[in-house]
Amino acid sequence: MQTLETPTLMPAPKTAPPSKHRVVIVGGGFGGLYAAQQLGRATHIEVTLIDKRNFHLFQPLLYQVATGGLSPGDIASPLRGVLSQQKNTQVLMGEVTDIDPNGRTVTLKDNSTLPYDTLIVATGMSHFYFGRDDWADIAPGLKTVEDALEMRRRIFEAFEAAEKTSDPEEQRALLTFVIVGAGPTGVELAGALAELAYHTLKPDFRQIDTTATRILLVEGMERVLPPFPAELSARAQQDLEKMGVEICTKTLVTDIQGHQITLRQGDALTTLQAATVLWAAGVRDPGMGGILAERTGVERDRAGRVIVSDDLSISAYPNIFVVGDLAHFAHQGERPLPGVAPVAMQEGKYVAKLIQKRLQNQTLPKFDYKDPGSLAVIGRNAAVVNFPKMKLTGFPAWFVWLFIHIFFLIEFDNKLIVMTQWATNYITRKQGARLITNSPD
Amino acid sequence: MQTLETPTLMPAPKTAPPSKHRVVIVGGGFGGLYAAQQLGRATHIEVTLIDKRNFHLFQPLLYQVATGGLSPGDIASPLRGVLSQQKNTQVLMGEVTDIDPNGRTVTLKDNSTLPYDTLIVATGMSHFYFGRDDWADIAPGLKTVEDALEMRRRIFEAFEAAEKTSDPEEQRALLTFVIVGAGPTGVELAGALAELAYHTLKPDFRQIDTTATRILLVEGMERVLPPFPAELSARAQQDLEKMGVEICTKTLVTDIQGHQITLRQGDALTTLQAATVLWAAGVRDPGMGGILAERTGVERDRAGRVIVSDDLSISAYPNIFVVGDLAHFAHQGERPLPGVAPVAMQEGKYVAKLIQKRLQNQTLPKFDYKDPGSLAVIGRNAAVVNFPKMKLTGFPAWFVWLFIHIFFLIEFDNKLIVMTQWATNYITRKQGARLITNSPD
Numbered sequence: 001m002q003t004l005e006t007p008t009l010m011p012a013p014k015t016a017p018p019s020k021h022r023v024v025i026v027g028g029g030f031g032g033l034y035a036a037q038q039l040g041r042a043t044h045i046e047v048t049l050i051d052k053r054n055f056h057l058f059q060p061l062l063y064q065v066a067t068g069g070l071s072p073g074d075i076a077s078p079l080r081g082v083l084s085q086q087k088n089t090q091v092l093m094g095e096v097t098d099i100d101p102n103g104r105t106v107t108l109k110d111n112s113t114l115p116y117d118t119l120i121v122a123t124g125m126s127h128f129y130f131g132r133d134d135w136a137d138i139a140p141g142l143k144t145v146e147d148a149l150e151m152r153r154r155i156f157e158a159f160e161a162a163e164k165t166s167d168p169e170e171q172r173a174l175l176t177f178v179i180v181g182a183g184p185t186g187v188e189l190a191g192a193l194a195e196l197a198y199h200t201l202k203p204d205f206r207q208i209d210t211t212a213t214r215i216l217l218v219e220g221m222e223r224v225l226p227p228f229p230a231e232l233s234a235r236a237q238q239d240l241e242k243m244g245v246e247i248c249t250k251t252l253v254t255d256i257q258g259h260q261i262t263l264r265q266g267d268a269l270t271t272l273q274a275a276t277v278l279w280a281a282g283v284r285d286p287g288m289g290g291i292l293a294e295r296t297g298v299e300r301d302r303a304g305r306v307i308v309s310d311d312l313s314i315s316a317y318p319n320i321f322v323v324g325d326l327a328h329f330a331h332q333g334e335r336p337l338p339g340v341a342p343v344a345m346q347e348g349k350y351v352a353k354l355i356q357k358r359l360q361n362q363t364l365p366k367f368d369y370k371d372p373g374s375l376a377v378i379g380r381n382a383a384v385v386n387f388p389k390m391k392l393t394g395f396p397a398w399f400v401w402l403f404i405h406i407f408f409l410i411e412f413d414n415k416l417i418v419m420t421q422w423a424t425n426y427i428t429r430k431q432g433a434r435l436i437t438n439s440p441d
Numbered sequence: 442m443q444t445l446e447t448p449t450l451m452p453a454p455k456t457a458p459p460s461k462h463r464v465v466i467v468g469g470g471f472g473g474l475y476a477a478q479q480l481g482r483a484t485h486i487e488v489t490l491i492d493k494r495n496f497h498l499f500q501p502l503l504y505q506v507a508t509g510g511l512s513p514g515d516i517a518s519p520l521r522g523v524l525s526q527q528k529n530t531q532v533l534m535g536e537v538t539d540i541d542p543n544g545r546t547v548t549l550k551d552n553s554t555l556p557y558d559t560l561i562v563a564t565g566m567s568h569f570y571f572g573r574d575d576w577a578d579i580a581p582g583l584k585t586v587e588d589a590l591e592m593r594r595r596i597f598e599a600f601e602a603a604e605k606t607s608d609p610e611e612q613r614a615l616l617t618f619v620i621v622g623a624g625p626t627g628v629e630l631a632g633a634l635a636e637l638a639y640h641t642l643k644p645d646f647r648q649i650d651t652t653a654t655r656i657l658l659v660e661g662m663e664r665v666l667p668p669f670p671a672e673l674s675a676r677a678q679q680d681l682e683k684m685g686v687e688i689c690t691k692t693l694v695t696d697i698q699g700h701q702i703t704l705r706q707g708d709a710l711t712t713l714q715a716a717t718v719l720w721a722a723g724v725r726d727p728g729m730g731g732i733l734a735e736r737t738g739v740e741r742d743r744a745g746r747v748i749v750s751d752d753l754s755i756s757a758y759p760n761i762f763v764v765g766d767l768a769h770f771a772h773q774g775e776r777p778l779p780g781v782a783p784v785a786m787q788e789g790k791y792v793a794k795l796i797q798k799r800l801q802n803q804t805l806p807k808f809d810y811k812d813p814g815s816l817a818v819i820g821r822n823a824a825v826v827n828f829p830k831m832k833l834t835g836f837p838a839w840f841v842w843l844f845i846h847i848f849f850l851i852e853f854d855n856k857l858i859v860m861t862q863w864a865t866n867y868i869t870r871k872q873g874a875r876l877i878t879n880s881p882d
Contacts (some may be wrong), residue, residue, distance in 0.1 A: 054597060054877045068519075073512030073874030080645035081871050090647040093601045093877075110605070145878050156495060160534045164551075204521035206531040413865035413873040420861045424854035430522050432854040433514030436495045436534075437586050438879065 020046040020088075021359055024106060024116035026096045026288070028056050028079045031324030031344035032122035033410070038352030040086035044359060047089040048114065050106070053144075054078055054093050058409055060341055061418070062142055063185055066151035066278075067192035068200075068434025069425055074417045076145065077410040096123075096288070101296050101317050118319045118355050121288055121306075122348065125325040125339060128282035128303070138256050139277035142185055149438060151278055155193070156436050158276045159201060162208045173259045173273035175213045180253050181281025182219035183226070184340075184376040187236060189278055190217040191379035194243040200431045215245045216274070218263060220252050220281070225376055225384065227338060232384040235393045239382040283339060289326055296320065301328045305336065310366035312351050321354075323347035329367065341408070342372050377401045380426070461487040461529075462800055465547060465557035467537045467729070469497050469520045472765030472785035473563035474851070479793030481527035485800060488530040489555065491547070495519055495534050499850055501782060502859070503583055504626055507592035507719075508633035509641075509875025510866055515858045517586065518851040537564075537729070542737050542758050559760045559796050562729055562747075563789065566766040566780060569723035569744070579697050580718035583626055590879060592719055596634070597877050599717045600642060603649045614700045614714035616654045621694050622722025623660035624667070625817040628677060630719055631658040632820035635684040641872045656686045657715070659704060661693050661722070666817055666825065668779060673825040676834045680823040724780060730767055737761065742769045746777065751807035753792055762795075764788035770808065782849070783813050818842045821867070 021044055025032045028051035036049045058075040065072055080091045092114075098107035099121075105113040127141030140150045155177070162174035177193055179186050197213035204210075217224065217240065223233040224240070224247060237247055248263060255262040261277055263270045285304025293300050298314045299307045305328035306314065312327060314320045324344035328336045337343045346369055354364045373387035375397065383397035392400060402422065409415045425431055462485055466473045469492035477490045499516040506513055521532045533555075539548040540562075546554040568582030581591045596618070603615035618634055620627050638654035645651075658665065658681065664674040665681070665688060678688055689704060696703040702718055704711045726745025734741050739755045740748045746769035747755065753768060755761045765785035769777045778784045787810055795805045814828035816838065824838035833841060843863065850856045866872055 054601060054875075071512035071514030071874075072878065073515075073876060076876050077873065078645075078871075078875050080642075081873075081875075084644040091645075092605070094605070112605075145876065149878075160495060164533070164535070164553075201521075203525040204519075204532075411871070411873060413862065413869065413871065416861050416865055417858060417873070420857050421854065424857055428854065430519075430852070430854065432518065432522075432852060432858070433512075434495075434519050434522075435514060435517050435586065437513065437590075 020044055021355070022115060022117045023047050023120065023355060024114060024118075025049045025120040025122060026106065027051060027122035027124060027324070028053070028091075029059070029122060029124050029324055029344060030341045031124075031327075031348040032120065033079070033082065034345045034348035035120050035122065035323065035352040036083060036086070036089055036348075038349045039355070040083070040089060042088065042352075042356050045088060045355070047086070048092055048116075049079060049083065049089065050092045050094055050096055050108070050114075051079060052093070052095045054080065054091075056082060056410055057145060058414070059143070060184075061405060061409075062145075062148050063188045063192055065145070065148035065433070066142055066189065067155065067196055068152055068431045069192065070418060070421055071433045072145040072148065074414060074421060075409070077414060082410055097291075099291055099295050099320075101320060104319075116319075119321070120348075120351055121292060121320065121322045121326065122324045122344070123286065123288040123326055125283035125303070125305070126286035127279055128284035129279070130282055132256075135256050135277075135279070138258075139180065139279040141279040142189070152434065153436050153438065154276050154278075155196070156434055157439075159205065159208070159210065160436070161275075163205050164207075169273070171208065172214075174275045175208065175210070176216070176272065176274040176276070177213065178216045178218060178261055178272075178274045178277045180218050180277065180279050182217050182221075182224035182247070182249070183280060184374075186217060186219070186280035187224055187240065187376050187378060189280055190215055190240060190245045191243060191377065191382070194240070194245050195379050195429075196431065196434075198244050199429050200434075211244075213244075214274075216272075217245050217247050218251050218253060219247070219249045222250050224249065228374065228376070228384060228386055229391065232386055232391060232393065236376065236378055236384050239378045239393075243379050243382075283325065285326060292320070292322070301336065311354060311364070312347055312367050321351045323351055329369075337369055338374075340374065343369060346370065375401050375404065461485055462796070463556060463558045464488050464561065464796060465555060465559075466490045466561040466563060467547065468492060468563035468565060468765070469494070469532075470500070470563060470565050470765055470785060471782045472565075472768075472789040473561065474520070474523065475786045475789035476561050476563065476764065476793045477524060477527070477530055477789075479790045480796070481524070481530060483529065483793075483797050486529060486796070488527070489533055489557075490520060490524065490530065491533045491535055491537055491549070491555075492520060493534070493536045495521065495532075497523060497851055498586060499855070500584070501625075502846060502850075503586075503589050504629045504633055506586070506589035506874070507583055507630065508596065508637055509593055509872045510633065511859060511862055512874045513586045513589065515855060515862060516850070518855060523851055538732075540732055540736050540761075542761060545760075557760075560762070561789075561792055562733060562761065562763045562767060563765045563785070564727065564729040564767055566724035566744070566746070567727035568720055569725035570720070571723055573697075576697050576718075576720070579699075580621065580720040582720040583630070593875065594877050594879065595717050595719075596637070597875055598880075600646065600649070600651065601877070602716070604646050605648075610714070612649065613655075615716045616649065616651070617657070617713065617715040617717070618654065619657045619659060619702055619713075619715045619718045621659050621718065621720050623658050623662075623665035623688070623690070624721060625815075627658060627660070627721035628665055628681065628817050628819060630721060631656055631681060631686045632684060632818065632823070635681070635686050636820050636870070637872065637875075639685050640870050641875075652685075654685075655715075657689060657713075658686050659689045659692050659694060661691065663691050665690065669815065669817070669825060669827050670832065673827055673832060673834065677817065677819055677825050680819045680834075684820050684823075724766065726767065733761070733763070742777065752795060752805070753788055753808050762792045764792055770810070778810055779815075781815065784810060787811065816842050816845065 055076040325339035375385040385392040385397040496517040766780035818824040826833040826838040
């Protein structure tokens, strides 16, 4: 049983007390990486960044890997490489399986333990099938490189199978794609798929007409891009429809069986044949939130996010912070901050600064999110951008979207490669990375 | 039972005879793709290119995927995209499982059959463990994208595991890499691994000194790059040793058990602990040669290559050609041509031209390989080039190597991306694509 003592910020007594304050960061996404970078020049601090993977993944562009526009290597940066110049930082590839908030250690999958003075948990969220985990095999989500390659394989195998079959009904099912969820990821997937089917692949096939492909974007709320202002949602819907995407709002998926998907709009049930269902709806805690709750007693929201204090720490344990998608931060008493990169980056940086202040016996004002705006790309020359003081659509929005994504890519070589690949994709419309790899047989 | 009738070049009688001559090409490597491209503008010819994969793979650069320098997408080109402008050509993703040389059909894995008037078999070779197929799991070879990603995973996981372990003996084994076979692939792998261990990864680890890595290059023949002139082999060996690679010539692998590998040099047996063994020795027919032999009675060499006539056809079936690595062509009565890209390219083009000549009731002189020379890269600023009239080493050879590889990359976007990636890799020495993906657990 765990007791919920409030620990002090003094390091636990040791026979040979470490001279440096040990910060352990779990997760190398935007939150964890930005925290680590912010701590990079802090003397008196030793940083250990733990991640299951050996790379940081630039998730906002993962949909382009899934649709053959970019390669995984283009949007991933080896964590060791990114942090190699930070002499106070070490990277550990491993999976944290437990936390002892009183003993101040984390336990790794290989049963080794690692002591910390301050812990930053930045493990993110995984996708959620609203209780229908059996859909995971039918409708892959998009969180990891492997997810993206699985989507890519399914998309391009569907076209290959359609080219081969002589059964018109099967062909129609193979050329029907359903994307569930019209947040930024769903919208971006739908747009990229439309570009593929209606342009890139059109000259490549001989038996099928890829422009006959149906792309359905299904959303439970009343409009696409629900968190955006209504006029931008309307414009996005208009742009998508112009590209050939069919949009079904206020629509829920009630069943998926093989190639058959059942949708419910109000009381009306529709069944359609679709060989490929892509999942871009719902997130949930992949496990770390549960471990934290069990060990510290912290409260969580319905999705499993950890409810954090004003300074992103856990109420009973001021030396444990949660940042990024896993954190539920009630901004100005309103809805929790969304699970997007700018939130994670600002949270990571804030916590890193707060740790340094505390070591000087100072503190920081509570975390205040500066919303830089949000943006989603729809397709060639089409995007929506919601800046605090400006709304953009069409080509200007698209151009801003490109610029911002290049700017925030972590490494210089990624920036160059992605720019080069985008330039050729834009000119040739060929999407050079549409490989089918890792087939199950 | 098959009877070995000599077929004529007239299409098999049909109720509605096709107006066009049907060429079926099996395999989209260099041989098959160059044949297809050569036939692209031939009127009166219908081309079907069948490949198990949906992309052409530029195999000479696969070792760079295995060592994290390039992404698979950088060196792969979707076959449909490459051939989309050839209106007489269709691409079929599928695996040929049988050939009926008298009925003139190929059978695919899905049991469909495809008729042909002329058949070009260009399926290549797979790696061979000299009868020790049980080594395949321990010592991955390098033929496919999946092979390269598996090598990449093992290489980078070895460094990660070495960083974590506190057992010095295990650490030494994890930092010992054995490459079996010192042909171009083995030499290029050894050089790239040396660059990784002694430069790229050096600043990235905190517990291990990656410059203590041992890289052994094991070769059964008396020198590295056996097909090259002796002075170039000597220079390559010298360059490799300067980079830190240990070279064991006249050495055979006699056993691999877990992390223990046994080498035999003359009568002396040596056992060493190495966690990572990479296989770059030996090729054999992956199956299509056997099918051809069984169905047509054609002879094969010890590795399973199909012995072809002067015009690259099979003696009893002048309308079946074998090109590329699977073909054993006794050039000017000497040793068979090596399994390299220029041979496959020239063979593919020759057969395509011959088919067109035959349709005009003409013929071509027998196939004559014009050796453009051979080249192998060793590392940064180091390569060996053996042109017919010139031998190059060091920086000039390296520069020529770069230029030729960019030149022969199939698509424009691949050329640009590879140039960009190489430029940043050269400047930063970072090797941006060193991701660990598809872990078995």
